[in-house]
Amino acid sequence: MRSEFLRPPRSSAEWAADGIRVLGLLSVAAAFLWWTPTDAGILALALPALLVPRAIGARPGLDVLYGVTVTVAAWSNVLDLYRSIAWWDIAVHFVATGVIATIAFLVLRRFEVVPARADRRSSVVLVPTIGLAISALWEMVEWAGKTFLAPDIFVTYQDTIGDMAVGGLGSLVAGILIIRIPIERTALVAADRKEQSWRT
Template identity: 60%
Template structure:
C-alpha cells in the first residue's frame, strides 16, 4: 500500500483527490489560527482519515467524495451546524458513516482478509459502520469529559447517531454490492484453458 501512497497522481480526478487532502491539512491550520483549539482538534482527527484512501488505492471519484464528506462533517462542527439545523446531524452521520464503512471494507479487501461476495460486502459494511459510529461516540464522550464541556453528548444523541450511522453503512454496503455485481457482469469471461494429456 505504500506504493499507492507514493505513486504520483494521474489524471484530473486523482489531482483533485490530492487537492482535497491539501485542503484538509490547511483546514487544521485555519481552525487553529482563527477558531478554537477544539475545532482544530476535530479537523486534525479527520486529516488521517482523508489521507487513508491514498494508501488503499481507491477509485479517485470515491476518494474525492469521501474526503469532501469528512471535511463537511468536521467543518459542520466548527460552524455549529449540528445544533443550528435539526436534521443536519442525521444526514451527516448517515452519509459519513456510509463512506467510512466502504473505505474500511476496501481496506480489508485489499489486504485479502475478507470474502468478496455481495452478502459479505453488505454485512461487513454494516459492521464496520457500527464500529466506526461507536468509536466516534467514544471520542465525543472523551472530548466532553476531558477537553470541553461545550461538546454536545447525551444518551439519546449517542444512540441515535449510532443507529443512523448503522443504517448509512448498511445502505452503503448494498450500493457497493450492487455496483460490484454490475461490474462483474460487464467483465468478459476468461476463456477456459484446455489441458492436454499425453
C-alpha cells in the first residue's frame, strides 16, 4: 500500500485524481476564509477519504469518480443543496453509497478479508451489503448530530429509510458493474500488458 500511495502519477486520469485531492485541500482553505469554520470542518472530514483510493491502488477512473463524488457530497452540505434541490439528496445517496461501497470492497480485498481470487460475482452480494451498512452508519451519524449538536438537521423516519433504500440500490448497481469493469489499477496494467503482448 505504501508503494501505491507514493507512486508518481503516470496517466492523465491519475493526474486528474491527484488534482481532485489538491482541490479538496484548497476547498478547506476556501471554506475557512469565505464560509464558516464548521463548513471548513465538514470539508476537512473528506480529506482522509480522498487519499484511500490512491493507497489501495484503485483504478484511476474509479479514483476520479470517487474523488468527485466525495467532494460534491461535502460541498453539497456547505452550499445547502440537500435542502434547496428536492432530488439532490436522493441522487447523492445513490451515487455516493455505490462508489464508497466499491472502494470499501477494494479495501477488504487489499486486507484479504475478501479473497482477491474470489468469484467476481460475489460483488453483487458483498457491495450492496457494505453499502447498506455504510448507509445505516451515516444515518446514525445524522441522528447523533441532530440529537446532540444541531437540532435543525433534517432527520425523519421516511428520510432515513428512503436514504438507506436508495443507497442500497446504488450499491447493487455498483456490485453488478464490478463484474464487468476492473476496479484495481494492477488489473488494468495486467490487461494492457496482455494486449501489448498479443499485438507483438
